[in-house]
Amino acid sequence: MTRPVTGGGGGQSLFARYPRAGRREGLRHQMLRVRGRSVAWVPPLLLLLGIAVVDGYTAENFRIITWIVLVPGIAAALCGAWGTAAFAVLSLLAYALLDRAWPDEFQAGLPDFILIALGGLLATAACVVRIRGERNLLRIRGIAETIRRTVLRPLPMHWGGLDHAAVYLPADTYARVGGDFYDIQPGPHGTRVLVGDVQGKGLGAVEMMAAVLGTFRECAYHEPDITTVAERLEVRIRSHRDHIAALGRSDFDRFATAVLLDFPQDAQDAVDVVNFGHDPPLIAGPHGVRTLPTAGGLPLGLGDLVRPDVPTLPPVRRFPFAADETLLLTTDGVTEARAPDGTFYPLAVEVTRALTADPRTARPRRLAALVRDGVLRHSRGHLEDDTTVLAVRRI
Template structure:
């Protein structure tokens, strides 16, 4: 508006710059609140009237037309500002509900579970999204530490609903069932009731007991990555592949539990396909096996964060799919921060 005033005085009344003072309330309505828009609008009307008197435009219709234009734009800007503020308030409410849903669905995993140290990372493919179709959980049960990681096919609220049902079934079964096969059967029954014909869920469930290694069941999910204490990397494959959950096969196509050796100093990374299917600009998939040395950091959270950062840098842009990672580190009971160390068990 200051530029309009200077230009009008310099150019004279013949140019007709008075209506351009309406740019002030127009831009204020885009960025500011309704009070600020109203103040800028009043200032614009005052400036327009002042220039009109200076130019002698109120002796003809041009002056009144210019003032009417500024008043009209101010009213429109006020309406837009009020509507925008209401939408922003509704969005803030929705985000608050989403944060509560996140804490219920993907609640923070314990840093310590039995003889394991645990770290988790979740990167959403949707900007500012908190939850999606990826799921994970860690439960320290009487039978050992039981974990699940899974990926619901598709996105949106339907995927979130299915993920919530699968997690609810796992959390209950992990405490109740004496063996891992029973946990898997409970999850399968829930999937058959919950997952519709157009979706499915890939998942890995595992049970890790001290001195007995891990037992794994794989429902069509990427194989976990086992990093040995000496740096060796392997991807334990099931003896027979099973179909994902929710494809209508019932319990007749359950995966066979298979053992995975896991000793002190070893660590297991469970992940969703959003990790291994991330491509860089050249079209190359993320080299997870070559990135295993990033997990050598003493703190598992720092190790997993280094891996997540490397994944994002490999993509060079926002991820196109959700990426969840769950790191389980078999710790030495005699090492600082072991089960007898209270500082890491809180």
């Protein structure tokens, strides 16, 4: 299958540093585990001990024993339901023992005892609600991931005579499925590659993504002319939009940017490119990095906006592509990744710098890992959009 790059370039440490990027677990769960064991009980326990010590060593006009009501509240945000209940009971016991240690005239008394008991009950109830919400969120994220894996099929290694490596990083969008897609389809007329991004998110974007990929896999195998494949993709987008509009839905105006590649059998040192308004591909190799000048085409689904006398499809352009070069395709999650100061990720500059330091970086796996790590560092893990990287090279 397409290799989801996980090694090289410090990728694992970057994911640990930026757990929001491409992982289910929240930052809270990452921070409260040491060597695989939960230490969520430590903060509320330290707070309980701190309140007890301060209350015991201060004067009678500075009683803070009632602050112990904060302990089950902190536990509700960090621990499980049983742990929160245990801290609620422990807080009551600590309050009773510490308060009775003072003379009668300085004791807080029954009203504060009731306050702490009520606070413990509310904290336990809030913890139960929180855990249910987290479980529902994980379930929704699991469904979203299953949907993506169903639509984006796994690709065998060296599929279609190409060495390839792919990276997909979902943005932090509350488990809404994004519209990034890619596929490789070998056939009797050569190997075709498609990378793109459907406008918007959610199930509507997934529906259009599935329609585009299904058409691509069918016609990329059978059609000898890459222009016909491009035409079929445009027609499929429009027919899908007509179907959505007929259903009365409001999301029928979606479109998709995409790059369609053809590795023809009769030209082993070239690649044909059709660009539907997508970021232009890069070619990286021993002689440096070059951007393929393919911009200018309309996205898929917008061809009906032009005049009848104007071609609706972007032209097919052929570029030299040597055996020791890698073609890099990304979605706008890469080029639009922002640093805290607002600057965009300089993709071509970073790839050029890495190739100058080590020409072996041009290999697909290393190149995909380089872009992944660079985007995470540049954006500090705050991805504004789904990020997809696909690097391919002829075998």
